[in-house]
Amino acid sequence: MxxxxxxxxxxxxxxxxxxxxxxxxxxxxxxxxxxxxxxxxxxxxxxxxxxxxxxxxxxxxxxxxxxxxxxxxxxxxxxxxxxxxxxxxxxxxxxxxxxxxxxxxxxxxxxxxxxxxxxxxxxxxxxxxxxxxxxxxxxxxxxxxxxxxxxxxxxxxxxxxxxxxxxxxxxxxxxxxxxxxxxxxxxxxxxxxxxxxxxxxxxxxxxxxxxYNYHQMMAHKTQLARWLHKQLSLKFTFASMLTHFEMRYSTVKRDSALLNYARERDCMDALGKALMELQDQGVLQSCTKQNITGLRGKIEDINYVLTPTPEFVKEMKAANKRYALAVDKPVDKLGNAPKVR
Structure with a gap:
């Protein structure tokens, strides 16, 4: 092999x-x-x-x-x-x-x-x-x-x-x-x-x-929640109970191409529901929403601050260790793997 x-x-x-x-x-x-x-x-x-x-x-x-x-x-x-x-x-x-x-x-x-x-x-x-x-x-x-x-x-x-x-x-x-x-x-x-x-x-x-937890990802009801789970698994490699992951609504809309509703409000609601689904499924412990407003208080973007669950942190550390073993380099003190080349 x-x-x-x-x-x-x-x-x-x-x-x-x-x-x-x-x-x-x-x-x-x-x-x-x-x-x-x-x-x-x-x-x-x-x-x-x-x-x-x-x-x-x-x-x-x-x-x-x-x-x-x-x-x-x-x-x-x-x-x-x-x-x-x-x-x-x-x-x-x-x-x-x-x-x-x-x-x-x-x-x-x-x-x-x-x-x-x-x-x-x-x-x-x-x-x-x-x-x-x-x-x-x-x-x-x-x-x-x-x-x-x-x-x-x-x-x-x-x-x-x-x-x-x-x-x-x-x-x-x-x-x-x-x-x-x-x-x-x-x-x-x-x-x-x-x-x-x-x-x-x-x-x-x-x-x-x-x-990553494929079984958990496949259990999500919406395609957007599955996309978010994969992205967090790829990018939130530094996950711990003391760290957070931030993402913006505009970034998700651009990079997922899944928010195709005619009204912007419907797109924002769909993302909010997908993030709530990740909380219900045990991927995220909490999600804090910070509105970014423009003239007359109109919401122009939303910044989400995501806190992982202990289970997700454990999975990320295992993924980091597996990668580190593959490239024959140790993880750091926080359990983070060497950067992907």
Whole structure:
């Protein structure tokens, strides 16, 4: 087994139950707002023939302005019609489940010679994983999501319009090997193979991923709460009962691309509810809101001061220690890991 894959699959935990709850969140890849439009929103954007245009989303990654350009997948429906789909929340859940399955030694792979990574799975296995995390899907729904993931293209560009170094216009899943429909009807346990996006492969190789409470993340009811959980797992590496994490409403709106309501007040309310969900689920102990006002007292932005729960602090320290062991450098006195290179 390649040592990089072994590091990706080994978690720092005490029990098998803890291990079952853990997966990896990928630094850059999980910071790209690539699942931002709902199926309902797509209906309004489609042409009469069912086509969608390119979707362009500006966002910021660790101080750098970037743009995601997404080309939708063209899917033939059961009744024979053709429609375009951007990857949405359904596909995000499927990708997260595939990454979890890849942490099993018998299912994940890392092909160093061809610089590829991915997962070998069955539809039954994928469906059971989703069911286990509270997201029941039929085989037909799962197959549709896999086709959308393998048929959608994404490109990341910098502020000056150039493509990111080492990155090209690539499918979410560059390769998907599927069994025939007849075989599916006969045996939903037949093997499939999916290749992960190059940024996932790059992260596995460069150790720019972090273990986090995947089970808890998947239990959140809203997509925004799941996005916030991943971002906190990636960025709140210094979590302790004496430290706080601050984020602004404007930052979340820009970088998640999930606050698409017509009224600004509805967007603010949605973020407030998502943060409350993180408190209810035991990620945050408290959340203090500080309104930033302009002329005539109009709210122009909101600063949120987030306090973690002891459980989240424990998880962050375990993630820090796991990373430090991987790069063979000790954590500091506060339990913080060396900075990701």
């Amino acid at each position: 390649d040592p990089q894959l072994e590091l990706f699959q080994n978690f720092l935990c005490n029990t098998e139950l803890e291990r079952d709850h853990l997966s990896n969140t990928i630094d850059l890849w999980d910071s790209i707002p690539r699942y931002s439009l709902s199926r309902q929103a797509m209906i309004k954007l489609r042409s009469e023939k069912g086509f969608l245009d390119l979707l362009e989303i500006d966002f910021n990654y660790r101080g750098t302005g970037l743009k995601a350009i997404i080309q939708p997948a063209r899917i033939r429906e059961e009744e024979g019609t053709t429609q375009d789909y951007y990857p949405s929340a359904n596909e995000e859940l499927v990708e997260d489940a595939l990454r979890k399955i890849a942490t099993d030694q018998n299912h994940g792979y890392f092909d160093r010679a061809n610089y590829r990574s991915g997962v070998v799975f069955s539809l039954y296995m994928l469906r059971e994983e989703l069911n286990k995390r509270g997201h029941t899907r039929s085989y037909q729904e799962i197959i549709k999501s896999l086709r959308i993931l393998s048929g959608s293209l994404i490109e990341i560009r910098t502020d000056d319009g150039s493509s990111m170094e080492g990155f090209s216009r690539t499918n979410y899943l560059p390769s998907l090997t599927a069994v025939s429909r007849k075989k599916l009807r006969d045996d939903p346990k037949a093997k499939w193979s999916a290749q992960f996006h190059p940024l996932v492969t790059q992260s596995i190789d460069a150790l720019t991923y972090r273990q």
